[in-house]
Amino acid sequence: MTRYAYYPGCSLETMAASYHVSSMEVARKLGVELEELEDWNCCGATAYSKVDELLATVLCARNLAIAEKRGLDIVAPCNACFKNLWTTNAAMKRDADLADHMNYALEADDLRYDGKVEVSHIMNVFVTDEALASIRQKAGERIKGLRVAPYYGCQIVRPRRPGVELAQADNPTYFEALLEAAGADPVAYPYKVRCCGAALMVTNRRAAVQMLRDLLQSAVDAGAEVIATACPLCQINLECYQREVNRAYGTNYAVPILYFTQLLGLALGVGVKRLGIGKELVSADAVLKRPCAATAPTGA
């Protein structure tokens, strides 16, 4: 059994609670143990870095130090949390002065960080060869042939981690592999790593709404019945502001936006309620009530 320090991040306690419960269900099915990081604090999203760089670093350093004390590597389900924790980890490992400075601060919480922790996005845990084989073996017919647009978002692939080629960051394929293993039919569309608008939804609404429109149109053009996300902010923007896009552009999108763990959970036979399905503002009925889901030919 693989065990990780699970860093849920603030959104998963509230707006994205279904991402939390579905991650837990899928992990259990696949023999991955997620132990919530003790007394974790906010990663800072994009706001701290806009105010002060050391502030952004010290707050992530605390989470890394708590995981190190527990002797576990971190997984984070949110793209922004993942990127912030990853970036701070890399900076502290390469910059001894910065690490000293951070350790001086960490003393105030009886902590110390020596760079022994690895940080991964939770999706990485479910796309290893072993996990994919297990998914293939355990997946039922529930999402067979479902046309899913895999939406990676930004910070899961950017900034590019060492050893990743630009072509891979531009056109990653592990999300597709995961959906295929679960029986779904991932659609190819050009916007899978383009930004959803992120916090611009608050700070520059017109910009974010346009970015969302482009993204929704791209997925719909490719024939997607549902968009799967790997980040709470992407999910919230795409779902909660779909009406706003429709109002601004005279469109009539009604695309369900689910977390990839919810679709994976369905494939693995977890009940709808246990996956937090039913809390959407855009109904997921298109996914749940497909006519003869198991036998429908692709394109039906």
Add this chain to the structure above:
Amino acid sequence: MVVTSTARTISFREEVENLLHAEEGVSLVRCVQCATCSAACPAVEFMDHTPRELIGLINAGMKDEVMASNTFWTCASCYACSEKCPEGIRPADLMYALTRYSLWKDTFNRDWVAPEFSRRFTRTILRTGKSYEPGYAPAFIFEGGFPGMVREMRMAVRLLGKGRLPLIPSRIKRIRNLRAMVARVLPLDGIE
């Protein structure tokens, strides 16, 4: 020749580059003005200056124009530009550096939502250790005028009905220690 002083005033470009020190970025003088960054940016049409123009203005020392620009507050931090720059410059980190600079020098436009949003967010975390979405509403809820506010409230009610909106902010156990930690790297009264 008489040397009157060994001191030298640093240029605006050098000042900006100093803000980028921790990112190990490439010097902005390497910019060849190819505009790959601008082409990669999904928010470019909402910016006063494209990322390429902004770097050009910095290199030309046009500080007032740069600081008055909304460009760096319009960056969504998607990092598409940084991935694509053929010279290895990281415009996304540059945007962060400029937001910090404009808060520090107090040069931002008071009509913009983004600076106030970032400040509120930061203050919330220093109080509780966690983010609390409803607490940021005052920064932007009046932006869309009365109809916008009504739509925003309606959505809040729908989310509340689904149990997705927290009524009480969550708080970490050792918030006191966290504040003491932060105080060891920067003065709290500067950000609160």
